Amino acid sequence: MVNSTLHIGGAERVAACLAQHLDRQRFELTACYLKENGVVGEEMTRNGVELIPVPGYKGKGKRDRFTSLKLLKLLKTRRIQVMHTHDMHGFMDASICKLLMPGLIHVHTFHFGNYPHRETRYKFIERLLWRIPDMLVAVGHEQARTIRDLYRIPEDRMRVLWNGVDAPVPDIAPEVRTLLVDEKRPIVASISTLIPQKGLHHLLDAAALLRKRGLEFVLLIAGHGKLREPLLAQTEALQLTDNVRFLGWMNEASRRMLPACDIFVQSSLWEAMSVVVLEAMSASKPMVITNVGENPHVIEDGISGLRVSAGDAEALANSLEKLLSDSSLRARLGAAARDRYTSHFTVQHMIGRHQDLYTELVCEQSI
Helix, strand or coil: CEEEECCCCHHHHHHHHHHHHCCCCCCCCCEEEEEECCHHHHHHHHCCCCEEECCCECCCCCECCCHHHHHHHHHHHCCCCEEEECCHHHHHHHHHHHHHCCCCEEEEEECCCCCCCCCHHHHHHHHHHCCCCCEEEECCHHHHHHHHHHHCCCHHHEEECCCCECCCCCCCCHHHHHHCCCCCCCEEEEECCCCHHHCHHHHHHHHHHHHHCCCCCEEEEECCCCCHHHHHHHHHHCCCCCCEEEEECCCCHHHHCHHHCCEEEECCCCCCCCHHHHHHHHCCCCEEEECCCCHHHHCCECCCEEEECCCCHHHHHHHHHHHHHCHHHHHHHHHHHHHHHHHHCEHHHHHHHHHHHHHHHHHHHHC
8 A cells, every 4th residue: 555645634634544353364464554654544554554754755845756666665665566656656666666667556546626627747647657557447437437527538547436334433622622611502513624615715705605595503614724814814804703702723523523413514615536525424424515526326315315506605505505404404414424334434445445446356367
């Protein structure tokens, strides 16, 4: 299992789940990182995963250009049969290893969710290298379709393997309990990095519409990022300081903040397949999410949640108003979301899909 870094992110979370939950009776696992460790890597180590630094990072602006050769040595020393990469640096180094070690099976997962709007240099690299891995993986059907169209990849060269998550064990943070100790209004939760992709300025506009309509609510936003100050300024300008609370970075927000909330909202402008949506489903939360990425395949509109067009503040406000005004609807949608999570999106489902792929590729090679 190869990652460039192991900070917070969807690619890192998926790799960590695979590393922690693969059946050790069937697979002997090696996990490594090429640049630097992070929160996810520390979690992997705590959960018993042996994590090997290759590494190719010597501090800011000082990158080792020979990580591919270090990775190749690791592969040979450990007699690795299957190598699974999850990001661009890993993809590049693994492709070199595959060319120098043809018997190696290489699987690469695309985690980026805004195709075809990809940086030119990354498009060039992916277009150049996609033929080298034995199998390409997309985390969603919409992502797979756009990648295939962009690079003209034959359908049989790519599989869709949905993400899955462990249901977070609730452990509400003391600061959240203190914040909500005497709060009687319904609590709406948003968990995301404070970056343009997440559409939080639209969410604040929707909150302003709800307040003008006389709705009572508190919106908790967990996360940090470069838009924190502009979003705080927008909150003040919209006179939402009594309704909106920015909690900043909160490790494991899905179990330390989300359980205290009544409604989950995701206002993203694009995604591949959102892990936090799956976590909210596992927690039986009624939700309003945007029609981006794999969301239309994950949440059935009006059955297991409410979906709206991305960038439409009024649509967000209208759907949130439905949930704020109807506790029975919240209960019904939350229960249906949990059922759908249990049927399709547990870690066990994701692990099973990946184990089947690894086994299939190894068996094909041995024929």
